[in-house]
Amino acid sequence: MSLFGTNTTSGxxxxxxxxxxxxxxxxxxxxxxxxxxxxxNEASVLNQSSLAVSTxxxxxxxxxxxxxxxxxxxxxxxxxxxxxxLESAHNLPKSENNDLGSIHLTLKELQRKSHQLRKLxxxxxxxxxxxxxxxxxxxxxAEEIENELNSINVVAPSPIPYSIQPGSQETSLTSLKSGxxxxxxxxxxxxxxxxxSKKEENILNTIEQSxxxxxxxxxxxxxxKISIDWKLRRDxxxxxxxxxxxxTKDSSIASQSALKNSIKWNKSIPGTYNILSPLxxxxxxxxxxxxxxxxxxxxxIVYQLNEARLSNKNYPLCLHLGELNKLQxxxxxxxxxxxxxxxxxxxxxxxxxxSQEYSFYKISDSTIISSSRNYLESEFFNYIEELYLKDSKxxxxxxxxxxxxxVSYFINKIISKDHLSRTLNVNGTPIWxxxxxxxxxxxxxxxxxxxxxxxxxxxxFDSNFPVYLxxxxxxxxxxxxxxxxxxxxxxxxxxxxxxxxxxDIDPFKYSVYKIIGRCDLSKKTLPSSLNLSIEDWxxxxxxxxxxxxxxxxxxxxxxxxxxxxxxxSLGPKNFNSSSNNPLYLKSLALVGxxxxxxxxxxxxxxxxxxxxxxxALNYYGLLKVSSFNNKDDLLILHNNEIEINFSRLxxxxxxxxxxxxxxxxxxxxxxxxxxKGEVNKxxxxxxxxxxxxxxxxxxxxxxxxxxxxxGSKIPGILExxxxxxxxxxxxxxxxxxxxxxxxKCEEEGRIFDAILLYQLCQEYDTVISSINKxxxxxxxxxxxxxxxxxxxNYEVLTADRTITNKEYVDTxxxxxxxxxxxxxxxxxxxxxxxxxxxxxxxxxxxxLLPIIDIRDLFLNKDFRQVLTEISKLNLLPVxxxxxxxxxxxxxxxxxxxxxxDNLIKVIPSLLIMVMTCVSQLNYTILTKRYQSxxxxxxxxxNLKKIAxxxxxxxxxxxxxxxxxxxxxxxxxxxxx
Numbered sequence: 001m002s003l004f005g006t007n008t009t010s011g012x013x014x015x016x017x018x019x020x021x022x023x024x025x026x027x028x029x030x031x032x033x034x035x036x037x038x039x040x041n042e043a044s045v046l047n048q049s050s051l052a053v054s055t056x057x058x059x060x061x062x063x064x065x066x067x068x069x070x071x072x073x074x075x076x077x078x079x080x081x082x083x084x085x086l087e088s089a090h091n092l093p094k095s096e097n098n099d100l101g102s103i104h105l106t107l108k109e110l111q112r113k114s115h116q117l118r119k120l121x122x123x124x125x126x127x128x129x130x131x132x133x134x135x136x137x138x139x140x141x142a143e144e145i146e147n148e149l150n151s152i153n154v155v156a157p158s159p160i161p162y163s164i165q166p167g168s169q170e171t172s173l174t175s176l177k178s179g180x181x182x183x184x185x186x187x188x189x190x191x192x193x194x195x196x197s198k199k200e201e202n203i204l205n206t207i208e209q210s211x212x213x214x215x216x217x218x219x220x221x222x223x224x225k226i227s228i229d230w231k232l233r234r235d236x237x238x239x240x241x242x243x244x245x246x247x248t249k250d251s252s253i254a255s256q257s258a259l260k261n262s263i264k265w266n267k268s269i270p271g272t273y274n275i276l277s278p279l280x281x282x283x284x285x286x287x288x289x290x291x292x293x294x295x296x297x298x299x300x301i302v303y304q305l306n307e308a309r310l311s312n313k314n315y316p317l318c319l320h321l322g323e324l325n326k327l328q329x330x331x332x333x334x335x336x337x338x339x340x341x342x343x344x345x346x347x348x349x350x351x352x353x354x355s356q357e358y359s360f361y362k363i364s365d366s367t368i369i370s371s372s373r374n375y376l377e378s379e380f381f382n383y384i385e386e387l388y389l390k391d392s393k394x395x396x397x398x399x400x401x402x403x404x405x406x407v408s409y410f411i412n413k414i415i416s417k418d419h420l421s422r423t424l425n426v427n428g429t430p431i432w433x434x435x436x437x438x439x440x441x442x443x444x445x446x447x448x449x450x451x452x453x454x455x456x457x458x459x460x461f462d463s464n465f466p467v468y469l470x471x472x473x474x475x476x477x478x479x480x481x482x483x484x485x486x487x488x489x490x491x492x493x494x495x496x497x498x499x500x501x502x503x504d505i506d507p508f509k510y511s512v513y514k515i516i517g518r519c520d521l522s523k524k525t526l527p528s529s530l531n532l533s534i535e536d537w538x539x540x541x542x543x544x545x546x547x548x549x550x551x552x553x554x555x556x557x558x559x560x561x562x563x564x565x566x567x568x569s570l571g572p573k574n575f576n577s578s579s580n581n582p583l584y585l586k587s588l589a590l591v592g593x594x595x596x597x598x599x600x601x602x603x604x605x606x607x608x609x610x611x612x613x614x615x616a617l618n619y620y621g622l623l624k625v626s627s628f629n630n631k632d633d634l635l636i637l638h639n640n641e642i643e644i645n646f647s648r649l650x651x652x653x654x655x656x657x658x659x660x661x662x663x664x665x666x667x668x669x670x671x672x673x674x675x676k677g678e679v680n681k682x683x684x685x686x687x688x689x690x691x692x693x694x695x696x697x698x699x700x701x702x703x704x705x706x707x708x709x710x711g712s713k714i715p716g717i718l719e720x721x722x723x724x725x726x727x728x729x730x731x732x733x734x735x736x737x738x739x740x741x742x743x744k745c746e747e748e749g750r751i752f753d754a755i756l757l758y759q760l761c762q763e764y765d766t767v768i769s770s771i772n773k774x775x776x777x778x779x780x781x782x783x784x785x786x787x788x789x790x791x792x793n794y795e796v797l798t799a800d801r802t803i804t805n806k807e808y809v810d811t812x813x814x815x816x817x818x819x820x821x822x823x824x825x826x827x828x829x830x831x832x833x834x835x836x837x838x839x840x841x842x843x844x845x846x847x848l849l850p851i852i853d854i855r856d857l858f859l860n861k862d863f864r865q866v867l868t869e870i871s872k873l874n875l876l877p878v879x880x881x882x883x884x885x886x887x888x889x890x891x892x893x894x895x896x897x898x899x900x901d902n903l904i905k906v907i908p909s910l911l912i913m914v915m916t917c918v919s920q921l922n923y924t925i926l927t928k929r930y931q932s933x934x935x936x937x938x939x940x941x942n943l944k945k946i947a948x949x950x951x952x953x954x955x956x957x958x959x960x961x962x963x964x965x966x967x968x969x970x971x972x973x974x975x976x
Contacts, residue, residue: 108197109204195971202963275651275685276658276692280632288656290608295657297324298612299664305619306667309357310721316349317616332605335585339597339613342589345378346371347620357674361621365560365592366477369542372590376539377442384410384441403443404434404450411437422529423508426457432508435469439515440539444473461495462509464488472516479546480517488517496520515543521558534575534583538590541566564591572600594622595642599635602649611653611668618646618674627677647672647681654689662693666717673725682725686718687741694753700738700760713760734761746770751777752816759823764833768841771820775848776902778817779855780909784916788855789817817852824849844900847873851906854913863917867946875903876910877949880942887949891956907957908965914950915972918943922976947973 301320308315322340325333346368347356360367381403388394388406391413398409411420411433423432431454438447451466458465468488471480480488492513496505497520507527513519514526524544526532532540541563546556567575567587575584585605588597594617602610617623626636626643636643650672654665669689672682690699701716718725718737727733742757751774758767782788789810812819824845827833834842854869871878877887893899894907922943925936951973958966 108193109200112197112201195967199964199967202967206963274688275647275681276655276688277632277652278655279634279645279648279652287602287605287607287610290606294324294608298608299661299667301612302615302667302671303664305615306670306721306724309355309724312355314352314355316344316352317619318343318347319349321612321616331580331582332609335582335605336601336609336613338586339589339601340616342372342375342586343616343620343622345375346622357619358621363592363622365545366547368592369545369547369560370477373539373542374442375590376535376542377440379535380539381406381441381443384437387413403438403441403446407434407437407441407443407446422503423506424457426454430508431457432506432512436508436512439512440536444478448473461491464491468516478543485517488513489519492517492519511540515540518544518546518556518558521546521556524558534587538587542590560592564593567591567593568596592622595624595635595644598623598644598649602634607653611649614644614646614649615671618644618671623675625675625678627675627681646675647678647685651685651688658689659693662689662695663698663717665689665693666699670718670721670724679726683727683736683740686725686737687744690737690741690757691744691748691753696753696756696760700757702760713762734763739763742766752819755816755819755823764827764836765838765841767823768827768837768845771823772841772844772848772900772902774816775820775845775852776905779848779851780905784855784858784909784913787859788852789815821849840900844902847875847903848906851910858913858917861920863920866913866917870910870914873910875907876914877953878914878946880945880949882949884952887953888956891953894957894960904960908961911950911954911969912965912972915947915969918947918950919972919975944976947976 298321301317301324304320305315305317318340322337322344325337325340328334328337344350347360349356384406388398388401388409391409394409398405398412408429411430415433420430420433423430425431431450434450435447438444438450448466448469451469455466464487468480468484471484472478496510496513505527507529511526511530521544524541526540530536544558545560545563546558547560572582572584575587576582585597585600588594588600598610598614598617601613614623618625623646624641624643625646626638631645632648634645634649636645650668654668658665666686666689669682669685672685673679686699690696693699696702697716699716699718701713701719719730719733722728722730722733722737725737727736738757738761742754742761742763745751745754745757751770755767755770755774758764758770778788810818812822827837850869850873854866857866857869867878870876875890877890879886894904922940925940928936951969954961954966954969
């Protein structure tokens with residue numbers, strides 16, 4: 001099984017010691033026009049009630065604002081900030097206490113508004129002004145005139161009832177849309193005007209309410225998500241217009257950076273933080289460039305690591321990662337290769353037989369020191385041996401190839417004769433130089449043997465040296481007993497304390513004494529004549545550390561932390577002085593600064609190498625990982641300790657292939673749970689991957705099609721490896737990973753995905769609830785003159801583009817209605833699943849699914865069958881024999897909340913279908929030629945009875961329907 005998707009000479013550098021969709025409550029409705037042809041030229045009554053509201057920002061610029069803006073534009077001292085402020089002022093919300101409302105109204109709406117205002121004026125108390133005194137003086141009484149006018153009775157015109165003209169042969173559907181009768185029906189203009197104005201009022205009220213709610217929601221969203229420093233904005237505005245800044249003491253001119261940060265997103269709000277997003281780091285674009293081959297090779301190792309962890313087997317991670325860098329000859333790869341060698345030495349991977357996961361958690365400083373010294377000594381000895389083997393014509397005095405002869409050859413070949421002239425020579429052999437380089441190469445026993453054999457050559461001041469060296473070599477941590485330390489320090493002070501001129505000192509003897517006895521730690525330097533390399537300098541300082549022999553004198557104490565601070569203070573500049581052999585990363589790893597090593601690799605070498613270095617360090621427990629933080633920084637300072645933001649590091653790395661290779665991304669994100677306290681972060685990251693990639697079957701599993709009747713499931717990657725994310729219990733895995741992902745899908749409106757996820761976690765009752773909600777939304781919001789299945793109601797997303805279902809054949813994989821039917825069929829065949837489902841919810845599903853077929857019948861103009869099938873639903877009084885008791889009983893289902901809300905949402909569309917079918921059948925009978933008046937008359941009466949029952953029912957539940965729906969029903973009834 002393939003893991004992946006489709007493929008898209010060193011020199012020494014010296015370092016001196018001193019270097020420094022909200023539908024209505026009843027659901028939206030759609031309808032077909034009552035016509036016999038349903039061609040594209042006919043108007044639809046429903047289209048009057050289908051609202052497509054698009055909001056645009058209207059900039060109502062007053063004259064004063066225009067003049068001010070013009071003056072600012074003409075001013076040479078104006079700033080863009082003030083212009084932006086003026087532009088933003090146009091978008092400020094208008095006052096809600098505006099009696100006149102918007103002036104963009106129709107003539108009829110203006111007429112209605114003025115009529116309402118006149119009524120308000122008429123209700124006010126009459127207060128005669130002083131003008132009535134003037135009229136009274138001329139013999140005119142204002143009160144008498146008012147009483148006379150009020151006594152006049154105006155008879156209102158009686159409306160003319162509409163009637164069917166028997167000679168009519170056809171009905172114009174266009175005239176029905178406009179409220180008229182098309183010559184077939186007659187009604188007064190007042191009724192037509194009333195219906196139209198009422199409808200417009202309902203539409204405008206609905207739009208106004210929607211806009212108000214949207215504006216309020218947007219303001220609340222901005223208030224919660226954006227933090228604005230108004231003080232900085234105010235000071236900048238004052239400065240831009242030439243005003244003095246605020247006189248308060250804390251007022252100051254905002255800097256450009258402060259001003260830029262005065263408006264920012266509030267990332268403390270839960271839900272705004274994503275793990276699978278880029279880190280905020282100084283990494284350049286070059287560090288993200290690596291080949292597909294490198295990506296796949298490293299991903300394969302991560303996969304093998306997880307498989308080994310799953311079976312609790314040992315996996316030599318550093319050895320495998322080191323092998324990937326052996327074939328690379330570039331400078332950056334060589335640096336990383338050395339890091340893997342250092343970690344291999346520290347963890348002793350070559351000889352381990354059991355799992356080493358977190359074996360080095362809280363590793364001691366002495367272990368790091370010992371391992372680093374061994375590595376530097378082994379590295380130096382290999383260098384000496386390489387020199388020795390290269391020379392095929394070496395002198396016989398350096399034969400055979402013992403460690404002593406190899407070191408002697410190195411001294412003869414490399415070390416300057418001037419430096420050797422000041423050390424003790426025995427038969428031409430520089431004894432102290434030989435001891436020093438034997439210690440440097442890790443040949444401690446050879447150094448001891450050399451000392452014992454030449455005991456007689458040491459003078460009286462060095463007579464105790466063989467004893468010191470013997471104890472030093474034999475001790476586990478290369479330390480001397482306290483009594484010998486005191487004696488050695490005394491001898492060291494006698495010989496070297498008062499020597500000022502370095503030329504008078506035997507540099508090798510001085511160095512050997514200083515290393516063995518850790519003498520005079522106030523001066524942590526060696527004679528410059530030794531010309532130490534950076535590796536020599538590191539080895540020397542590691543040798544000086546006295547973790548176990550603490551002295552009362554502060555200068556005599558030297559710890560690993562002191563060395564770490566020294567390296568940090570010196571910085572990369574001093575350790576990377578040789579462009580051919582940069583050693584800063586190596587130094588960080590040798591002294592245990594693993595977090596800084598990861599950061600340096602991330603910023604200067606390669607993100608891929610930094611990620612896998614962090615993984616290896618974390619696997620062995622060497623990395624300090626930051627927990628419970630939502631920061632975007634790679635390094636985090638917590639309790640005066642540097643920590644790595646491990647979860648964000650891995651999440652950021654997977655951002656480029658989380659969609660193209662979700663299986664690989666999953667393997668990386670699983671590793672987050674290795675860290676103590678990072679399990680929740682791991683679960684969060686995996687849920688993000690599931691939601692973004694939508695690879696549910698690969699990651700979570702799928703229903704076995706062969707055994708779909710019993711609902712068995714094939715486990716996915718995460719379910720099989722759930723123990724690695726600390727979710728051994730299957731039900732807990734379902735809840736923490738799948739169910740929470742499904743809930744997130746529901747919040748985002750991704751019901752299709754939510755149903756899939758709920759099914760995978762065996763939440764069958766929730767699956768039915770989601771299906772009910774989904775079918776209800778589709779049935780209540782889809783227009784009745786459009787197919788409900790064809791053309792799909794879902795979009796298939798790919799990595800490159802969005803492809804609509806028009807390019808696909810509708811299947812259960814891309815059509816949510818077909819998928820819902822498929823799921824319900826599986827549930828119906830499994831009695832154990834049915835026992836876990838609420839019977840009432842299942843009954844709702846069994847009612848909603850037939851409505852889909854009814855919609856197809858309606859679209860095919862099979863109106864009689866539509867009425868028959870709707871009658872079977874027992875939701876509406878469609879039977880002509882239904883009486884008022886039956887109607888009231890159906891309405892009380894809604895009044896008493898005994899009917900599922902998902903069914904309530906589809907009732908308006910059902911009512912419109914019934915009334916449209918009745919209108920169409922009525923029209924067909926009336927326009928049928930050579931008809932007999934027997935059965936047709938009875939059928940017309942039945943249709944009118946059905947229409948009357950439905951209107952009575954609609955009147956009882958009117959408060960649950962949108963206003964435009966009820967108005968539409970009235971218009972359909974008027975066509976009968």
